[in-house]
Amino acid sequence: MATLLPPKGKKQKREEQNPTPFEIPEKFPLVNVQFQASDGSHELPSLLVPGNSSARQLDILLNQLLGSPEDPVPYTFALKHDDDTVEIPDNLYTTVFHSGLMKTEDNLTLLYTPQAVFRVRAITRCAASMNGHDGTIISAQFSPSSSSRLVTGSGDCTARLWDCDTQTPISTLKGHHNWVSCISWAPDASVIATGSMDNTIRLWEPKKGASLGDALRRHTKPIMALCWQPLHLSPDSGPYLLASGSKDNTIRVWNTKLRTLVYTLSGHTAPITCVKWGGQNWIYSSSYDKTIRIWDAKDGKCLHILKGHAARVNHLSLSTEHVLRSGAYDHTDFKPKNFREERDKAKERYDICVKQSGERLVSASDDLQLMLWDPYKTTKPVAKMHGHQKVVNYASFSPDGRHIATASFDSSVRLWDAKTGKFLATLRGHVASVYQCAWSTDSRLLVSSSQDTTLKVWDIRTKKLKFDLPGHLDQVFAVDWSPDGQRVASGGADKAVRIWTH
Known part of the structure; x- marks a missing residue:
């Protein structure tokens, strides 16, 4: 039977566990545990472990059992309990036994989920x-x-392209005659x-930042949203289809190579x-x-109409959004030799x-709630997520698809389980x-922007504030975390673009 490693020293133990208002017993009965993959793909035989085992010790043990102690994969653990799951952020004793959730003679089923093997460092300061x-x-x-290129859109009728390495503007994108309301990079970074x-x-x-021809003009009212065709669906000539949503109640799909309208989605x-x-x-x-x-x-063709909200729908997020946005690019600094290789990597x-x-x-x-949908299975919501006290302005899936973060006018950010819609925590x-929130690529951190002129960085494991980032002189409307995890950009009513790093 596999055994746990010797107990950690006091200093290391303090780093791994949150301080608690009670002492965790040094000796605690052995409990029967069975590890199961959260996706149901693998199950290990039951074994006995100390009932005060930390999440870190469970991680080491699981890597030993799976035969990867030399190249360990970080895991998170959750207790399967009465058709529900309870995350284990610190140790078994705190979550399971001290809370009275289960007794030491019960058989525990622990669901394990691999985390990103790389780690993004938390941003702590304003670099520019x-x-x-x-x-x-x-x-x-x-x-x-790359995190070296950034585009911002403004009420001054221009967008700006910035070099974040030298912290200087590359070009002012002039041509619009009213507010630039939305921006979108093609997933291969070839067009803005x-x-x-x-x-x-x-x-x-x-x-x-040179202009690629004249404007696309068929909408009759302001443009509210832009989205490119995913890279892995693109033909050999590259991504060229762009969808736009407008206040004229329509979505239009454009061929950006030929600069023609492909079709209009009305309904x-x-x-x-x-x-x-x-x-x-x-x-x-x-829509409204x-x-x-x-x-x-x-x-x-219109395939489905999802109904259930009692007021206008402000924002949508897909669980695959991170990989669709970043295409072939990940933490490995992948450099494709040609477009086909880039597209194949995006598909993988x-x-x-x-x-x-x-x-x-x-x-x-605006009806103060969120709805979780699984459109390929049903047109009914998987879950209705209540809790916010005011308008829910923004929602975003974590890159690993396990959590949903939501931003609201009630001054809070909330975390939800992305599979069940279960409420997890309020980040106050x-x-x-x-107004907005953005995930780090490894899904361990979240940054939010607010009317209170600050950004805040949250630790998803502890569900607590990690860093408070003041600096803006007015409310912060926009925030983005670079796909490579190196930088955060923010902008707002003070007209300044701020770049944040660790």
Whole structure:
């Protein structure tokens, strides 16, 4: 029978466990534990372990049992209890026995889930404050391939392309005649699209910010959302299809190579708020009309209408969104030799992500609730998630598909289980409306932006505030964490773009 490693020293023990108001017994009865993979793919025989084992010790033991002690994989653990799961953040004693959840004579089933093998360091300081915009910054997005390129959109009718390495502007993207309301990088980082309140979409090359022709003009009202076709669905000529949602109640799909309109998706009866292009070639759109529509991107046919919200739907997020956005690029600093290799890598990453968590959808609404959907199985919500006291403005799946973070005007961020919709924790610290949040690539950290002029970094394991980041002089509307994990960018009403690093 496998055995646990010797107990850690006091100093190391303090680092691994949160301080508790009671002493964890040094000696505790052995308990019967069975490890199961959370996706049901693998199950290990039962064995006896000390009832005060820490999550770190369980991690070491599991790697020994799975035959990978030399190249260990980090795992998280959850107790399977009455058709529910309870996360074990620190140790078995605190979560299971001291709380009275189970007794030492009970058989414990522990579900294990692999974490990212790399670790993103928490951002702790402002590395640069970059000025240049003359209006409020309402959108910011890093390139999918590198944290050295950033685009921001502003109320001064321009977008700006920044070099984050030298902390200088590369180009001012001029051409719009009203607020730049949304921006989107192509998943291979070859094109930048900007949408504006002037009803047009413009395309730019990302090296020097040169304009790629005239504006795309068919919408009759402001552009509210942009989304590119996923990289792994693209033909050999590269990603060129772009979906745009507008206040004219339509979604339009464009061929950006030929600069032509492919088709218009009509059906919504009120302005569009968000558009997402899924990895199975479905397009998801949300609207003021309280519905979410699912379209077949092949022919533009409306496949499903998801109903349930009692007020306008503000935002959508897909569980595969991180890999769809970053395409072929990950922590390995992958450099493709050609587009086909890049597309194959993107397909491989997407398939792994779908195998782990499927492709689910979450919607955030003015009705103070969220809904979790599994569109490939049912048009009914998997879960209705209540708890926020005011409008839910933003929702985002973690890159590993295990958690959902939501931002609300009730000054809080909430965490939910992405499979069941179960409430996990309220992250309190902001003193005014929270506008957006962004995950680190390893899913261990979360950053949120607020009307209270601060950013806050949260530790997902402890569910607590890790760092408070003041610096902005006014409310912060936009925040993004670079796909390589190196930087966070933020912008808001003080017109300054701030870059944060560790």
